[in-house]
Amino acid sequence: MELKSVNAMSDVVAETITAEAHSPERILKRMLAVIREHMDMDVAFISEFTNGQRNFRYVDSPYPDQPVQEGGGNPLEDTYCQRVIDGRLPEFIPDASLNKEAQELPATAAVPVGAHLSVPIKLSDGSLYGTLCCFSFQPNTALDDRDLGMMRAFSVIAADQVERDAKQRQERNEITARINAALSSDAISMVYQPIYNVAKEALVGFESLARFSMIPVRTPDVWFKEASQVGLDVPLEIQVIKLALPLIERLPADCYLSVNMSPKLLLDAEVRSVLEEWPAEQIVIELTEHSIIERYEDIAEALEPLRARGVRLAVDDAGAGYASFRHILSLSPDIIKLDMSITRNIDTDHRRRALAVGLIAFAEATNTKIIAEGVETKAEMAMLRQLGVNKAQGYFLGKPMTAQQLKEYGF
Missing domain, CATH: 3.30.450.40 (GAF domain)
Incomplete structure (x- = not known):
């Protein structure tokens, strides 16, 4: 042989x-x-x-x-x-x-x-x-x-x-059937987590988050991952965004709604037409950290008309992985969101503080806003304030709420 x-x-x-x-x-x-x-x-x-x-x-x-x-x-x-x-x-x-x-x-x-x-x-x-x-x-x-x-x-x-x-x-086939069932039913609902300017003690926005009520019970990230595996990620993301955006009608003009979006969805013409129906200055696109971008110039081109209208860009989960740093350097976001892996125990862990200090300094040098995610304790919030972070979200400040619960708070 x-x-x-x-x-x-x-x-x-x-x-x-x-x-x-x-x-x-x-x-x-x-x-x-x-x-x-x-x-x-x-x-x-x-x-x-x-x-x-x-x-x-x-x-x-x-x-x-x-x-x-x-x-x-x-x-x-x-x-x-x-x-x-x-x-x-x-x-x-x-x-x-x-x-x-x-x-x-x-x-x-x-x-x-x-x-x-x-x-x-x-x-x-x-x-x-x-x-x-x-x-x-x-x-x-x-x-x-x-x-x-x-x-x-x-x-x-x-x-x-x-x-x-x-x-x-x-x-x-089973995944496809599950996703199609979710898309054709009322199994998808939205919750909204408040984002605060702690220094001013003011509410500045909400992050919209999808919830799925279907059996088998799966976390949202699993639903979106499975949808991607069968080519239904864009329809699912568009459905979620369409469900989320109507909250803007109930928000003050100086309060924004943040929607999570994959790079793939951002390149889809349908989602751009959906966003055009709502006040651009009240929309923040959170680009998901885990998504790989092959050609940043395509993403920048898709973002250009949206940002020109007033839509802002946030890079989600900064510090959780290498992709977020590439997003930040290549797309010049308006907002950098510190991942909870950094904010968690930041009051007692000098390594987390050191990484946060670096990102905060970068944001200051590039005129970018910082929002800390996953803040769960008073001590974490106090340390973030000490480091110069004034905007935050997390269970310490407010848990995600349904649209009905928001009505009880005047929204």
Whole structure:
């Protein structure tokens, strides 16, 4: 066996060991490429048997016009695969022209099929999924039992990945159903946490926060993460923002509403049109810290017309991770929000104080406002005041409230 083939097969095995880092599709397609190249075949594929049909799930071939295509299929009875499974054909055929049963199949001449290897893919419950196959257009007498042994070994890997793929698809379908159910019901509600200028003892704004009342119970960050996994993050975020913004009608003109927004949503035209319906000077966009931004120039361009109207930008969770610092340096926000990982125990932890001092000094030098998040004790608030932070939010100052509860406070 050539060194190149050994290395390629080792790579496939390594990817299966670290399967969580690679998709089943990537592993299976890489495996087919290794099989085809190592055995000098023209086509390698994985088929699934369903309702009397052979369906091609994964295919590798350098020939785009060859008849085996992903998504295609044909009646199972007319195939090499069925005859290998029921024993009418051997798993290993170096020259199909010398096999009487193979000669009776129309595909042998039509494709044509020269050499053919096919092994069953059996799932963990013992059921038959389909076959792992490869063939060449010409006979290949160089193939031997070691190649068949490799095919059988790879069929075990294929079975594991097929089951993993099926599990992921099922989970994806369940998540999609959950998110769509939330979007089409009244399961999403809003709460609003007050933000104070402590030095002036004045309320300056509210941060809007989503709550989900559906079963299974999940925290909002899990809902948004799952929505992102199935491509429903933008619809979910837009729904939340539409639910949050009407509070502005009940706020004084000098009081703002802060809405959380991912960079992906910010680039969506629909959300910009939604924001345009409300007073810009009362809206603060909180750019979520955990989101990766590939091209800051695109975000800046999307923000430009909004900021020109008076919408302000805040970078959320500053200090919780590297992304927040990139956001701050690249987007010049109006507000930097100190993450609760910094404010928590800041009165007793000199390291947290040192990090806060650095961010506060940066804000002063760039004419940026600082808001401390997650303030839970009088001592934390006192230390933040001592460091020069006057605006804050947290349970010490006020818990998130529903729109109905806000009415009791005159809003």
